[in-house]
Amino acid sequence: MFIFSFQVVFASSDSIFSASSLDWVRSQIIGAFSDNSKDTQTTTDIQNLMVSQDSYLIKTSSPNTEISPTDQRKELVIEYKVREGDNLTKIARDFGISLNTLLWANNLESVSIIKVGQELRVLPIDGVLYTVKRGDTLIAISQKYKTNQEQVIDFNDLLADGSLKEGVELILPGGIMAFSETIAAKKPITQARATVNKTVSAVKRATKLAFEAAEKFFIIPVSGIITQGKHNYTPPAIDIGNSCGTSIFAAADGVATSIFETNSRSRYAGGGYGNNIRIQHSDGSISLYAHLLAGSLSVNEGETVKQGQKIAEIGGGWAKGGVRMAGAGRSSGCHLHFEVRNGINPYTAYRRGTVVKTPAANLAIDESATGAGDSSDGDNNGTGFSGVVSEPFGSNKGAISEPYKGNQ
Secondary structure (H helix, E strand, C coil), X not given: CCCCCCEEECCCCCCCCCHHHHHHHHHHHHHHHHHHCCCHHHHHHHHCCCCCXXXXXXXXXXXXXXXXXXXXXXXXXXXXXXXXXCCHHHHHHHCCCCHHHHHHHXXXXXXXXXXXXXEEEECCCCEEEEECCCCCCHHHHHHHCCCCHHHHHHHCCCCCCCCCCCCCEEEEEXXXXXXXXXXXXXXXXXXXHHHHHXXXXXXXXXXXXXXXXHHHHCCCCCCEEEEEEEECCCCCEEEEECCCCCXXXXXXXXXXXXXXXXXXXXXXXXXXXXXXXXXXXXCCCEEEEECECCCCCCCCCCCEECCXXXXXXXXXXXXXXXXXXXXXXXXXXXXXXXXXXXXXXXXXXXXXXEEEECCCCCCCCCCCHHHCCECCCCCCCCCCCCCCCCCCCCCCCCCEEEECCCCC
């Protein structure tokens, strides 16, 4: 009895045959054999031709044909194009192989991201796809990947003596990738991570240089204690506590672009800043000085100021009777709120509790001012400090700093 078996491999998305064309081919084959053969079993075999437009494999087999596991898609390593909705687990399941088999064949990890149109190599059975290298022996390969030597010979149609040819790909049925090989398979992702780490390092270096430049450009505007580290975030600000009436100095040369002064005792006065001054600098940045003592503002709008020039005094405290000072704004005690807009505030790198001294004048520091700051949620308890860096950047030209040791 003649048994016919026909097999075609094609990629449906790239196929030049339409469904109607394939139906025509099928009918012609069946017709030809029906006209010239009296073997009804042969005709039945041909009619078992399976055409699946959605598959990569078109094959026929007689119900009486025995296919051993060894022969199952023996020579097929499918080049599969990822489709919409695919993931690695789904692809492995659809092809009836383990996830590890799919990962090993494509140097992927279980967390790897695949994209539509990406080509993946799919083995016909569980195992490892191995390329023969110079000096390899079948016994060594079989032992390394924990597979059966005879199955490797049979599955790959090798000579009985197991001789190998360099560069040939072998499918190792049931093979397991060695740990060192698994690490090597992660190399593409490791390289991607290294690139990301390199980029992050470059950003950190650039940020460090920017902070150094900013610290050379500005000086600390007042002596005192950092009562609140980096807060506001956009723009970044710090609070420096000292006695009300302590002199405040311009952090850099510039022009006073905005002056706000009020006798209001509302915590919302001046948008919460209370009395404040804004100075625009040559690099485009703007320094803002807030919670200033009413009557102490000594510059006018549009006036050119020099670095180290006195511009106001610390305010933000409480008057007799426990009422808020005029123009204090949202403040819990005597302090300067200092922020930099359109630029870098280098003093956000200072830890809460650090003593800072302006080079503009020799000023006394009230060490009891550790609780003064902007009165908002999380203020004055350290939660506003980002903790990104622990030490100031740069030459420290703008301030002399030391850890706060408390009242002594």
